Every structure is written in structure tokens, then in C-alpha cells.
Amino acid sequence: MTTTTPPTHLPPPYAPTDSDSDPDSTFRHIITSMLNSHHHKFGFLIYRVNYDNDALWQNYLNIIDQQTREYVVLEKKEHLLPHIAWTPMEDREKFEGATKDEIREFFRDWIHERSEDRDGPGAGVDNTELIRWSPRYKACMYVNGEMMQGAKMQTVDFLPGGPQLHVQGKGVVVDGQYDEHDRDVLRRSAVGAREDFEEVEGRRGWDVGWMYFTLRGVHMVYETLCMSEEEWTSP
Template sequence: MIGADPEAPWPPPLVPWETDCMSLTNITRGMLATGHPKWGFLIYRCTYDGQADWDAFMDAHKIEAGTTLEAVGRILRLPPYLQWTVADDKASLDGASKGAVRDRFCEWVATRSNERDGPGAGREDAPAKLPWYRYCLYVDKECLDSLRRETLRSGNVWLYGHLVLIDSEFGRRDVEDSYIPSEEELEEHREEMEELLEDGISPERLGGA
């Protein structure tokens, strides 16, 4: 499974046919602009009904992340800097509301520092350049119950279900300024990704050299 590698070189090296013109470019650019060598989402665990269910969710989430990175042509460059950090505190998070988690996340972002979080974290523009300090994942029992895995003929795993993405800037912007894709657009994107995975991944299909 993919995950952070403390021995990964910095800055992230370019590799054959992976270029900054490809998908997820902003993640790499944000890390380079700030010098902050990590990306991903802080995951808030808000259900403690069963450890086995939680472990299955995390395993499937990591497998699906690897599948997606391969599908968009970033499997070599981004995984060494991907963090899997879980806020795990049953006393304060079990059954916590989304609003409570947002407040907690905002406080965590506001108190970031180079000392606590690593180089570049203390920059004023870090939340604007790094999704790590803008969004977090909220996982409750409903999310775990929605999880369904499907193994494609290619051997890749597609993860079905839903998570809750919390935006620390929610309520601070004009909603009309935000683009929200329709259900039809999301379904079309999912079908395109499935076709890529079924057919196998190639540089030509993904826009590489």
C-alpha cells in the first residue's frame, strides 16, 4: 500500500512521462511553493462501533488511493509524500458532529507551525496552497456502513460509498463562487475512470509522452 517514505528525496523528482501538466499538478506545485513535503487529508474518526470495520475502511481507502494515482499517472511521484494521519480520540470524537469537527480542524490549522508540522507549515499562505490545511475527512458510522468494494477484471479495486469532506472555509465564501459538479457529471467521470482501469493504464491514454 502507498504511504509516506521518510527517505523520499526532496524536491519530488520528475520521472519519465510524469509531468507537471498532468492531473493533481496543484498538489506538487503547492508542496514546491511552500517547501512542505506532505499531502493528503487529516482523517477524523467519529465512530468506534467496531475496530475491524475501521481497519477494513482504511485498507480499502489506501488501495483505492493507489489505484486512482495510477489511473491519473502520478503513481511514482506523489505516493512518497502521502500522509495517512488519523485523529483518533474516542472520548472527544465518538459521535461528534460535523460542525464540532470543523471547529476542531480549524483550530488545528490555526495553530500549525514548522516545529509541529514540518517545513513550510507556518507560512501564512499554507492553507491556500496546501489542501492538507484546507480540508479534512469526517468518517462516522454511516460512512463505514456505506462502504462497498468491487474488484475489477484488471485486478484493481474500486471503492464505493461516501465520506464527508469538510472545508475549513465553509461559510466564509459566496456559495455562488463555488462550482459543484452535478450528479450526472460525477457519474460520467466515474465511468471514464472505470474504462481506464478495465483497459489498463498507458501513457498514451493519460496524455503522457
């Protein structure tokens, strides 16, 4: 099945609430990014590069979506639920076995082709605030077979506050704006380092254009990227 053009997902305009400015709110920066970008969705595109097991893939997607919804409810932000948009990107012919750098190029093509007809209000190319503020248009997720196999979720009921989801696994988020030369120049000018980094998948440097994260914190990765209006923040 090919779904390189995401299914239509057109949430209603976001209606701010009095609690949105709470400095302790987990989703405060996500809300700010939606309002500033004039595009009321949050969630990454999720690129599938392994096609051996559809059930594992669906499980991976379910874990991301279900735990996000649980956190939204726990934070009493139910009005955010219609705006969640973790979008699966599947195309066996194009994406199977693709590297992270290759997925970045597919993602850039998707950004270039954005439109309100495809992506909803605020997604047109004339909206200069979109890529400045929305992580959905700055980074994407990359998922291989190992990540699918390692993704687990269960409900535990011995924690304070009642039953909660317990999630295991990892993911990769790819910086759609990555430029290897520019990053290397920035790093050397700031630190004066050159060869003191381990090689990672053929690349050596402070920022290799992607990073691992624990699957349990996927919404926090998105939240973190909302805090910077200009660019990716490397760990």
C-alpha cells in the same frame, strides 16, 4: 486509543519530473500545490466520530490509502508515493458523536498548532503559503458509522487494462475555512436568493460548509481543492 496528534510522517523533499507539467496528469494540481506551499505532503486528516467497530474503521482507511496508491501507479507517478498522507484522527473522548461543525473547530485547532516538529518541513506558522495552497490545511474528512459500514472494495479483472480496484461508499469533506454569514452574503449578492434552499442538518444555504463525495474519488476531491488557491469550491 488517542491519536489527535498525527504520527510523524516526514517524506523527502519532492523532486519534480518532466512529466509533472503534463496537462492531462491526474495529479498535476496536487504536485503544484505541494511545490507552491513548500510542504510536500498530500492527503486529508480523517476524523473518526464513531467507535463501534475498529475493523470497519481500519477498512475505511485502507480503502482510501490503497486506491490512492493504485491511481498513483496507474498514472506512472510512483515518485509521489512517499508523499501520500491520509492521517487518521482518533479520540473517543473528544470526537465520538461530534457534528461536522464541531469537527471543523477541532480541525482549526490542529491548524493553529501546526509546526515543523509535528508536521514536517514547510508546516511552520511562518509559512504564509501553506494555507493558501495546501488543501490539507483547508479541509478535512468526517467519518461516521454509516460511512464505515458502506465502504466496500474489491478487485475486478474483466476491465481493459487488467485487474483494478472497484470502490463503493461515500465520505464527507468539511471546509475548515467556512463562515456561514460570509457565505450567505456572497450567495445572495450573486444570485439574489434567500429561502430557496432545502434545510440540511439545521442549515439552509448555497454552501453548508461540507459536502458528500463518492469514496472512489477521494484523491480527485483533493485534486479539485488544489485548483483554487484561495478558498473552498462548492458544488
